[in-house]
Amino acid sequence: MMEEFRMGKKSLELCCYVAGAGAFGVFLRWLQVQLAFNELGLPDPSGLHIVVLLFVAVCAAVFYYFIRRFAKARLYLPDDFSVAFSNSGRLYSIVRVAAGAILCVGAILLFMKSDGDKNSTDYRVLSLLGLMSGAAFPVWLSSANREKKPSAWLLCALSFVPMVWLAAWMVLCYKFNTINSVIWSFIVELGAVTVSMFAFFRLGGYVFGKPKWKPCLFFCMFSAMLCIMALADERYLGMQVMFLAIAAENLTCCWIMVRNLEQKEAPVRAPRKESTGGFEELI
Numbered sequence: 001m002m003e004e005f006r007m008g009k010k011s012l013e014l015c016c017y018v019a020g021a022g023a024f025g026v027f028l029r030w031l032q033v034q035l036a037f038n039e040l041g042l043p044d045p046s047g048l049h050i051v052v053l054l055f056v057a058v059c060a061a062v063f064y065y066f067i068r069r070f071a072k073a074r075l076y077l078p079d080d081f082s083v084a085f086s087n088s089g090r091l092y093s094i095v096r097v098a099a100g101a102i103l104c105v106g107a108i109l110l111f112m113k114s115d116g117d118k119n120s121t122d123y124r125v126l127s128l129l130g131l132m133s134g135a136a137f138p139v140w141l142s143s144a145n146r147e148k149k150p151s152a153w154l155l156c157a158l159s160f161v162p163m164v165w166l167a168a169w170m171v172l173c174y175k176f177n178t179i180n181s182v183i184w185s186f187i188v189e190l191g192a193v194t195v196s197m198f199a200f201f202r203l204g205g206y207v208f209g210k211p212k213w214k215p216c217l218f219f220c221m222f223s224a225m226l227c228i229m230a231l232a233d234e235r236y237l238g239m240q241v242m243f244l245a246i247a248a249e250n251l252t253c254c255w256i257m258v259r260n261l262e263q264k265e266a267p268v269r270a271p272r273k274e275s276t277g278g279f280e281e282l283i
Contacts, residue, residue, distance in 0.1 A: 011258035014066060015251050018221045021059050022228025022247065028052050029188060029232035049184065056191075056226075063221045067214050074264040077213035077257055081155075081206040084213070085144040087256050095252050096138040103134030103245035110238025122172050123236070129165035130242055136161045137249055140207075141256075152207075159204030166197035189233060192226035196246050199223040203253060217257055224250040 032048040077084045087096065107130035114123035140158040143150050170193045177186045202216035227247040231240055 007259050007261055011255045014221070014258055015255050017066075018063075018224050018251060018254065019228065019247075021062075022225040025052075025055060025059070025225060025229030026232045028055055029229055032184070033232065056229075059225055060222055063218055063225075066221075067218055070258075070261060071214070075261040076264055077211075077217075077261055079206075079211040081211075082144045082149065084206055084211065084260055085141060085253075085256055086260055087141060088145045092256070093142070095255075096141045099245060099248040099252055100134045100136075100138040102248060103137065103242055104131055106238045106241030106245055107131040107134060108238070109241060110236055113236050113238055119172075119176065122175070126165070126169055126172060127238065129161070129168055133162040133165045134245065141252070155207045156204075159200070159207045162200040163197060163204065166193055166200065169193045170197060185233075188226070188230050189235070192223070192230040192243065192246075195219060195226050196223040196250070199250055199253075213257065217254060220250040220254045220257070223247075224254065 028048070028051060032052050035048060107127040110130070111124055111127035114120050114127070117123060136158040140155065143155060143158075149155075170190065173186060173190050173193060177190075180186060199216075199219035199222070202212065202219050205211050205216065224247040227243045227250070230243050
């Protein structure tokens with residue numbers, strides 16, 4: 001009971017660190033947009049570009065340090081999906097449903113607000129895929145609690161939907177900015193979407209039979225931080241809500257994974273045989 005309480009406390013602390021890093025990233029990104037661009041939107045020489053890059057690199061290093069510390073403490077996440085993502089309880093139910101609902105709300109807002117945009121078709125495709133992803137997340141996560149597992153095809157499909165959605169978002173982000181020479185104006189969004197796609201790819205590994213808890217936890221933390229940081233940019237409200245939902249989903253997965261970490265048993269050393277000094281030791 002005490003061990004479960006200790007891991008629950010660690011998981012919440014880690015989520016707070018990630019959310020705090022994202023909040024500070026919002027401030028740095030806002031400062032960069034305000035001071036590092038002129039009235040025409042073109043970049044001015046500024047040290048904030050380097051500061052933002054250094055901040056992202058430091059966050060990645062800190063997240064990696066947390067995972068190394070877990071590994072050194074002989075903690076690991078089981079390979080079985082039902083054990084690794086066990087999240088039974090009312091609180092878990094509320095959180096996973098809320099995260100999926102926020103994504104659905106963002107998708108609906110994007111579908112409605114992009115009506116008069118010249119790229120309205122692309123935005124509507126993105127919103128429909130986002131709506132499917134929002135519906136899939138709580139179902140996928142709750143399936144780890146069922147005594148009778150759903151079919152493997154269903155779990156694979158639920159894991160595949162957010163990867164397709166984020167891949168489409170990444171392609172559309174590049175398409176919308178093909179003539180934009182100011183890389184800093186969209187690089188944070190592109191980076192957040194790309195890292196989030198890797199995060200859901202690693203989460204899907206537990207369903208597709210390729211579980212790797214260290215990169216899975218790292219990309220979930222990194223994705224949540226970047227998605228919060230991306231909220232400092234201006235875009236459709238629906239897309240802002242969708243970024244917030246991705247951060248909430250990845251933080252939820254971080255919370256569950258860290259809480260379900262288990263302790264490895266210490267290796268038992270074989271007793272050392274006493275030397276007899278005879279010729280048989282050379283054989």
